[in-house]
Amino acid sequence: MxxxxxxxxxxxxxxxxxxxxxxxxxxxxxxSIAELLAMSGRDLQDLGSVNLGYTESQGNPEYRRLVAGMYENVNAEDVIVLTSPVEGIYLTMQTLVEASDEVVALSPAYDALHHVAEHLCGDFHTWQLVPNATGWEIDLDRLRSLVNANTRLIIVNFPHNPTGFQPDRNQLEQLVDIARDNDCWIFSDEIYRGLDVNLSPAAAIPSVADLYDKTIVLNGLSKTFGLPGLRAGWLVACDGGIREELIGWKHYTTICPPAPTEYLAIEALRVRExxxxxxxxxxxxxxxxxxxxxxxxxxxxxxxxxxxxxxxxxxxxxxxxxxxxxxxxxxxxxxxxxxxxxxxxxxxxxxxxxxxxxxxxxxxxxxxxxxxxxxxxxxxxxxxx
Ligand SMILES: Cc1ncc(COP(=O)(O)O)c(C=O)c1O
Incomplete structure (x- = not known):
């Protein structure tokens, strides 16, 4: 197929x-590279001294340390550096999803979030965002009815592309409870995280990585940080066995992140705010x-x-x-x-x-x-x- x-x-x-x-x-x-380096207090010439050798498959330790600092309960060893955010979707689906599995995915969605899982699993269900007169809503009862003991994975993306929906903390916790009750994984694409301009700080929600062990989180520098040409992204996976499998799949895609990207991503993470x-x-x-x-x-x-x-x-x-x-x-x-x-x-x-x-x-x-x-x-x- x-x-x-x-x-x-x-x-x-x-x-x-x-x-x-x-x-x-x-x-x-x-x-530009020049503006980014000026922001982080580096000289443009420093980029010229980056060696173009292979890098560590899991990613540069300093890069992973800076990423871990964006979460409450994540260590540098839980982070896998990618060669693009979209690569993380492919690695996760290959790692988690088998033909005998059911997968439930929030819809509409960025194409890759549906298509790779749909291609691999036996039974793919969409969980539709619901329009109302002034915005969008999630229907958690509907999710409860879609998830069962055979569900391997729930795929979500908040803040959501394309609707701009974001659940409140209570809704997010209910979603995690549904996954926990059915012992299934959550893939949480959080690539627009931090762009919650209309919410009060009290309404900000945590990363799903900080709420539930059986979570794989995707994020990167393309959207909120405005650096899509860097192709810098990462996965957070706190389960060691799954992390090994993700890195195993990565050996078949990109092996390791590009050295210049790692250098620039580290500088960007230093000035991420x-x-x-x-x-x-x-x-x-x-x-x-x-x-x-x-x-x-x-x-x-x-x-x-x-x-x-x-x-x-x-x-x-x-x-x-x-x-x-x-x-x-x-x-x-x-x-x-x-x-x-x-x-x-x-x-x-x-x-x-x-x-x-x-x-x-x-x-x-x-x-x-x-x-x-x-x-x-x-x-x-x-x-x-
Ligand atoms: C929800 C979502 N996830 C992942 C990606 C992939 O990001 P990138 O194109 O930087 O790999 C996108 C890109 O539009 C996206 O909207």
């Missing part, structure tokens, strides 16, 4: 580097701007503002948007292709992330957000009187 196509990457491959007004990206504004703060401010300002836009255009969009993360999922009135154009669009996918090809505006169709209905994803992390939003607005029908 062939694995399902990675629609998000396929769609971005068509337009990401040639479309002038990018509104769809999930990463945050990036920085500064990097994250810049992007939190950016996301906050862009969200404010977007909320005003959505208020103006509630005739064609249903706006469910994100609680955390750098993305939101917007429901579009396809018939209204079609009427304004020569053709008529039968899907968000068609609408987004047209927008990219004929208007230079890039949105991600919800179909790529497994949405049913007509949704598009917006990303708030880029400096150019407001000008790209203006370019989108110029394509819309005149507001209903």
């Amino acid at each position: 062939k694995i399902r196509p990675f629609l998000t990457e396929q769609f971005f491959a068509l337009y990401e580097f040639t479309t002038p007004h990018v509104l769809a990206s999930s990463d945050c504004e990036t920085t 500064q990097l994250a703060a810049r992007n939190q401010q950016r996301v906050s300002a862009n969200l404010q701007f977007c909320s005003e836009f959505m208020k103006r255009r509630k005739d064609v969009f249903c706006w469910r503002p994100p609680v955390a993360g750098s993305t939101a999922l917007v429901e579009i009135d396809l018939p209204a948007l079609s009427r304004h154009r020569a053709g008529s669009f039968s899907s968000a996918m068609e609408y987004c292709h047209d927008l990219a090809q004929n208007h230079g505006v890039l949105l991600l169709p919800g179909e790529c992330l497994g949405c049913t209905g007509t949704f598009v994803r917006l990303g708030f992390g880029r400096e150019s957000f407001s000008s790209a939003l203006a370019a989108w607005e110029a394509t819309l029908p005149p507001p209903a009187a």
